[in-house]
Amino acid sequence: MDSVGAALYVRDAKPNAKSIAGLNQNYAWGQDSWSDFEAAMKVLVPNIEVKTSQMPKLFAGQYNAEISALLSAKPDVIHSSFWDGDLEALILQAGPRGLMKQSLTILTTGETAMHKLGKQIPDGTVLGARGPFGPYAPNNQYNKWFLGGYVNKYKEQPNYASYQMAQAFLGVKLAWEKAQDANGGKRPSNEQVAAALKGSTFEGPGGTVRMAIGKGHQAIMETVYGQTKIEGGKLTVVNVKRYPAEQVNPPDGVKAADWIKSGFKAK
Numbered sequence: 001m002d003s004v005g006a007a008l009y010v011r012d013a014k015p016n017a018k019s020i021a022g023l024n025q026n027y028a029w030g031q032d033s034w035s036d037f038e039a040a041m042k043v044l045v046p047n048i049e050v051k052t053s054q055m056p057k058l059f060a061g062q063y064n065a066e067i068s069a070l071l072s073a074k075p076d077v078i079h080s081s082f083w084d085g086d087l088e089a090l091i092l093q094a095g096p097r098g099l100m101k102q103s104l105t106i107l108t109t110g111e112t113a114m115h116k117l118g119k120q121i122p123d124g125t126v127l128g129a130r131g132p133f134g135p136y137a138p139n140n141q142y143n144k145w146f147l148g149g150y151v152n153k154y155k156e157q158p159n160y161a162s163y164q165m166a167q168a169f170l171g172v173k174l175a176w177e178k179a180q181d182a183n184g185g186k187r188p189s190n191e192q193v194a195a196a197l198k199g200s201t202f203e204g205p206g207g208t209v210r211m212a213i214g215k216g217h218q219a220i221m222e223t224v225y226g227q228t229k230i231e232g233g234k235l236t237v238v239n240v241k242r243y244p245a246e247q248v249n250p251p252d253g254v255k256a257a258d259w260i261k262s263g264f265k266a267k
Contacts (some may be wrong), residue, residue, distance in 0.1 A: 001248040002081070002108040002128055004035035004222030004264060008243050009126060010077050011044050013227070014104050019049040021075035021103070023066055025086060026055035033081035033192065039084045039260045041077075051075040059086060067094050075103050085111040091117050106225070110160050111135065114228070118235030125228045127237060132206045133163035135237050136224035142170070145204040147206040169202035171219075174202045210245065220245040 024030030041048050051073035054066040082090050100122045111129035129136050137143045146166050150158040175197035179188035198214035212220045222245050226237035250259035
């Protein structure tokens with residue numbers, strides 16, 4: 001959903017893009033993220049040129065060589081699934097060298113850095129939050145409750161990981177209560193709670209969650225991307241695009257890679 005959503009955002013934000021490049025960590029997460037993005041882009045733009053795919057070691061920390069390679073390649077779009085310290089290092093090292101101004105840069109987990117390094121992220125950088133979280137969360141009762149409580153306690157904004165944990169608790173709460181009712185008010189077993197969660201739909205601070213694939217064991221949600229802009233000294237997101245859950249997730253029983261290569265019904 002992150003990579004397909006990123007490809008769809010490229011189509012919408014930079015429809016004339018002719019080349020892409022990647023900077024992703026050299027282990028399963030980075031490899032799969034890039035592979036899915038590259039495959040999705042080749043569906044949307046069959047003649048897209050892949051300039052380079054940089055795969056540094058996880059937690060390498062220093063990316064000057066990779067940044068130089070990307071600056072030299074001059075791709076229209078750069079995709080990166082860097083997270084945590086690697087993400088912060090990339091922003092601090094690539095920003096001053098103009099990389100994110102030269103190429104439309106999509107940071108699929110970039111929302112986590114906006115609260116700490118907002119002023120160092122160049123305008124126009126595309127940030128993902130791994131779903132409708134953080135600045136992309138809906139204005140519903142759950143978000144008002146969660147956001148207000150979090151800020152009141154921690155004096156800072158929650159990032160997408162915090163939203164996901166709150167959402168997980170709400171899902172378990174729903175399943176627990178459902179299983180308890182079905183068990184005559186008695187404490188349900190773990191297996192009964194799992195069975196109650198299977199195939200369910202519930203609301204959270206990120207909106208509607210549906211346990212719709214993986215035979216009812218895997219959730220799907222919409223994916224959201226936007227571009228950074230400093231306004232009044234504060235980082236905001238503009239040009240926000242939302243992609244429905246069905247547009248960025250495969251149907252139940254279909255492998256993601258196969259679904260993407262077959263066209264993912266996104267044209």
